[in-house]
Amino acid sequence: MLPNFSYIRPESLKEVHRQLASDGTRVHAGGTDLLGCLHDGVFGAEKVVSLQGLKELSGIRQNGSALRIGALTTITEVERDSRVKELYPVLSQAASEVASPQLRHQGTIGGNLCQKPRCWYYRGEFHCLRKGGEKCFAIGGENQFHCILGGSRCFIVHPSDTAPALMALDAEVRIVGSKGSRMVPVAEFHVPPAEDPQRETVLEQGEIVTEILIPSPPKGMRSRYRKVRARQAWDFALAGSALTLQMEGNTVKDCRVVLSGAAPVSWRSREAEEALRGRALTEETIRKAAAAAMENARPLRENGYKISLFKGMLEEELGKLAGRG
Ligand SMILES: Cc1cc2nc3c(=O)[nH]c(=O)nc-3n(C[C@H](O)[C@H](O)[C@H](O)COP(=O)(O)OP(=O)(O)OC[C@H]3O[C@@H](n4cnc5c(N)ncnc54)[C@H](O)[C@@H]3O)c2cc1C
Ligand code: SF4
Structure with a gap:
């Protein structure tokens, strides 16, 4: 059930800031995540301030x-x-x-x-560390969808x-x-x-x-996003990659390799970028870059499968950017 809150729809930025000055206020844009959080008691609100008037x-x-x-x-x-x-x-x-x-x-x-994050303990009735509690329930619990990189206290x-x-x-x-x-x-x-x-x-x-x-894209930029998920209906990423390659002929002049479904924040893999930068986009370079992206992965008990998922996905996606497949 939704809690009781007042709802305000200001028509100016100044009024938005005036309304947001007090504690217990929440911003509303499209509401697709906010209303779910309020409904499920992830957090409360005394006042919801809509941005839709701006x-x-x-x-x-x-x-x-x-x-x-x-x-x-x-x-x-x-x-x-x-x-x-x-x-x-x-x-x-x-x-x-x-x-x-x-x-x-x-x-x-x-x-x-x-x-807000989608961890099922956080979205459920668990007073976990992220909600101000003492512990992370995912560490010893159901952690097949949690992170393999960048986890620390929360995963x-x-x-x-x-x-x-x-x-x-x-x-x-x-x-x-x-x-x-x-x-x-x-x-x-x-x-x-x-x-x-x-x-x-x-x-x-x-x-x-x-x-x-x-910013405007550099000359010769190729880019792709890929999301691997458990089902084809709506779902969050098990593994995903956002790739931008700035090419000079077949050589990678510069690049960004950013992973989704891997870490608590979108994860830039500097190791994979290092393995690509300045090299021809051959099958060997691609294989090494995909392996480098996972060299610091630290899976939990049930999510080790993500390592091979990421490697395979990155090989496929870099191959497509190289013009193969
Ligand atoms: C069933 C379901 C499936 C989903 N699947 C995906 C998915 O596959 N991938 C994905 O990326 N997302 C997914 N989402 C998450 C999300 O609802 C959407 O991505 C959507 O874009 C959120 O935008 P909104 O405008 O509805 O945000 P709201 O629900 O209005 O706000 C979300 C949060 O951001 C804050 N907020 C909103 N706008 C601002 C702003 N301008 N400044 C400061 N704070 C702000 C709000 O206070 C709130 O805490 C899913 C959501 C649902 C319910
Ligand atoms: S990973 Fe742990 S601390 Fe983080 S939101 Fe989930 S249960 Fe809470």
């Missing part, structure tokens, strides 16, 4: 050489935008893999970055499909609060549990994401 936060615009995506732009709009499709296929493909058509029509890109995987794609594109988010605005790279927007297991993002009380800026 029309300026919707839509995709060219901003000099960068593309600006307003935080209220729906996932469907991101997926279908012709500029995103043409210049940033990795983002269009990632958006197309989010949830179901209905949820993509309702859910926003800002909400996608700010959504969630980050649920967003668009975050790894945005990270592979070196995108930044604009954060606005009552004291002003700041730009933060998507790569630094989510907080790893080693830093603070009770926090998902760098947002402070009262701050919101207003837009995402993606």
Whole structure:
């Protein structure tokens, strides 16, 4: 059952910040994750402040050489935008893999970055470490969908499909609060549990994401998103990859290898990037890069299968970017 809360829909950013100043307030964008969290008692709210009255936060615009995506732009709009499709296929493909058509029509890109984790203990009636409790129930429990990289005290995987794609594109988010605005790279927007297991993002009380800026792609960039999941209906990633390769002939000049379904935050594999950069995209380079991506994996009792899943998926995806298959 939903708890009782007051619902406010301001028409200006200033009023949003005034309303968000008090504790116990929650931001509402499309509501696809927020309402589930409130319904399931993941957290409570005395007041819910909708962003839907802020029309300026919707839509995709060219901003000099960068593309600006307003935080209220729906996932469907991101997926279908012709500029995103043409210049940033990795983002269009990632958006197309989010949830179901209905949820993509309702859910926003800002909400996608700010959504809460999907760990079943956290979403259930367990007062785990992330909720302020003493322990992580996943460590000795059912952990087949948890992380294999970057876990520390808490072992969630980050649920967003668009975050790894945005990270592979070196995108930044604009954060606005009552004291002003700041730009933060998507790569630094989510907080790893080693830093603070009770926090998902760098947002402070009262701050919101207003837009995402993606720089123009470098010449010769190829990109792809892949999501492996247990079923073809809506589901979160068991393993996923957002890849961008800047090619010079058949040589990888620069690259980003970002994994989803692997770690508590979208995980940039510097080991895989190192194995690719400056090398011809041969089968051997690809095999070594896929192996390097998993060299620091530390699986829990039930999720060791993810290592071979990631290796196989990365070999396939890099092969496709090399023009094979
Ligand atoms: C059945 C189901 C399946 C799903 N599958 C996937 C999936 O496969 N992949 C995936 O990536 N996601 C998935 N989602 C998660 C999510 O609902 C969507 O990704 C959606 O994009 C969230 O956007 P929203 O606008 O509905 O967010 P909301 O529900 O409105 O908000 C989500 C959270 O972000 C905060 N928030 C929202 N906007 C802002 C902002 N601009 N600034 C600061 N805080 C903000 C809210 O306070 C809330 O805590 C799924 C959700 C459901 C219910
Ligand atoms: S993995 Fe994180 S969210 Fe899940 S039970 Fe452990 S501490 Fe809680």
